[in-house]
Amino acid sequence: MGSAVVTVRSGIELLESALAESPPGSVDGDGARELASLFARVERLGAAAKALYARSVTAPGGGHHEVAGWLAEVGGVPVGRARDELAVAELVTKVPVLHRAYVAGELSGAEAKVIAGAAAADPRCAGELLAKKACGSFKGLRDHACSVARRARGEEDIERREARAHERRCVRTYEPEGGGIRFDVLLSKVDGARVLSCLEAEAARIFAEQPDTHERRMADALVRLVRPGPGPGAHVVVRVDAGALHRGYVEEEEVCEIPGIGPVPVRVARSLMGDALLTLVVTKGIDVGCVTSTTRTVPRSVRTALSERDRTCVVPGCGISHHLEIDHWRVDFARGGLTRLDNLARLCGRHHSMKTNLGWKLAGGPGRWRWFNPAVRAGPQRSARH
Numbered sequence: 520m521g522s523a524v525v526t527v528r529s530g531i532e533l534l535e536s537a538l539a540e541s542p543p544g545s546v547d548g549d550g551a552r553e554l555a556s557l558f559a560r561v562e563r564l565g566a567a568a569k570a571l572y573a574r575s576v577t578a579p580g581g582g583h584h585e586v587a588g589w590l591a592e593v594g595g596v597p598v599g600r601a602r603d604e605l606a607v608a609e610l611v612t613k614v615p616v617l618h619r620a621y622v623a624g625e626l627s628g629a630e631a632k633v634i635a636g637a638a639a640a641d642p643r644c645a646g647e648l649l650a651k652k653a654c655g656s657f658k659g660l661r662d663h664a665c666s667v668a669r670r671a672r673g674e675e676d677i678e679r680r681e682a683r684a685h686e687r688r689c690v691r692t693y694e695p696e697g698g699g700i701r702f703d704v705l706l707s708k709v710d711g712a713r714v715l716s717c718l719e720a721e722a723a724r725i726f727a728e729q730p731d732t733h734e735r736r737m738a739d740a741l742v743r744l745v746r747p748g749p750g751p752g753a754h755v756v757v758r759v760d761a762g763a764l765h766r767g768y769v770e771e772e773e774v775c776e777i778p779g780i781g782p783v784p785v786r787v788a789r790s791l792m793g794d795a796l797l798t799l800v801v802t803k804g805i806d807v808g809c810v811t812s813t814t815r816t817v818p819r820s821v822r823t824a825l826s827e828r829d830r831t832c833v834v835p836g837c838g839i840s841h842h843l844e845i846d847h848w849r850v851d852f853a854r855g856g857l858t859r860l861d862n863l864a865r866l867c868g869r870h871h872s873m874k875t876n877l878g879w880k881l882a883g884g885p886g887r888w889r890w891f892n893p894a895v896r897a898g899p900q901r902s903a904r905h
């Protein structure tokens with residue numbers, strides 16, 4: 520044991536002095552390529568030796584009861600990853616051909632994990648997979664290993680796994696460090712394939728219009744596909760303070776956010792104002808000051824504000840308070856009128872029909888409503904009876 524420690528220590532010293540003699544940046548392109556690939560081998564060798572030796576650790580010390588915990592601290596990695604490394608080393612030792620490649624520093628941690636996983640299902644495939652590794656990409660190796668494992672596990676197992684995946688199906692979202700929102704989706708293979716084929720088809724259509732990377736096109740395709748047509752569909756609500764919207768950025772206690780998702784830049788909220796899927800809730804404190812939406816569907820927040828404001832049909836003298844209908848009174852929706860508080864009014868069925876079908880008009884606004892028929896010379900009527 521002692522001599523191996525001495526040898527490894529002097530090996531590390533040799534590497535350190537090589538690095539000190541030719542620091543990165545002082546080496547030409549060819550030399551740098553050679554050194555980087557040599558150090559990649561050192562890395563693979565180090566990873567293999569670390570995991571293999573760690574398996575024999577009996578008393579980790581340092582307050583760790585579990586070898587994985589100790590290995591995680593020594594290697595500066597999460598405990599889960601250390602457990603993975605130990606499990607791979609364990610599997611590797613059971614397959615001699617794999618073990619030889621592993622200790623020769625020929626396998627990266629990821630490669631060892633993939634091959635060892637498949638070899639656990641069918642040890643005879645290790646040689647075939649090592650050959651595959653030598654002449655292909657990592658993805659090719661992983662796909663091949665998957666099919667080997669599938670073959671070995673048999674049909675019944677595939678069905679059990681599919682059922683389990685369906686049972687565990689989920690969509691989770693979280694906010695990553697770099698901004699945006701990430702979706703973590705788990706589906707059964709069948710459902711996953713359905714979703715993927717829709718995405719691929721849409722991405723191909725997008726590519727015809729706007730060439731871009733595959734990943735970006737898939738993301739655009741996802742956004743396009745979940746966007747419902749006009750009608751009562753999903754709405755994104757953005758809450759923004761009136762002051763911030765006007766100024767272009769938030770100050771102090773102000774917010775500009777998508778509830779449940781988090782803050783978004785005011786510039787983005789502004790740019791979304793014409794978006795059919797967006798409802799912009801402009802707030803002053805907690806009061807709804809003005810709400811806009813470019814769809815005919817009136818968002819709940821506007822509906823609430825509107826029923827507060829127009830407790831009865833707004834036609835002067837009407838007073839009906841039940842079964843009121845919402846009218847785009849200033850600019851009709853069909854002519855591009857916005858679904859926003861100052862363009863909406865509540866009318867009883869009869870007055871709504873008179874306005875829509877007989878040319879009657881509403882003017883003035885809250886507190887000073889006027890009701891008249893431009894075709895009647897008498898001019899605006901102060902009150903109206905049914």
Ligand SMILES: [Zn+2]
Binds near residue numbers: 834866867869870
């Ligand atoms: Zn009325």
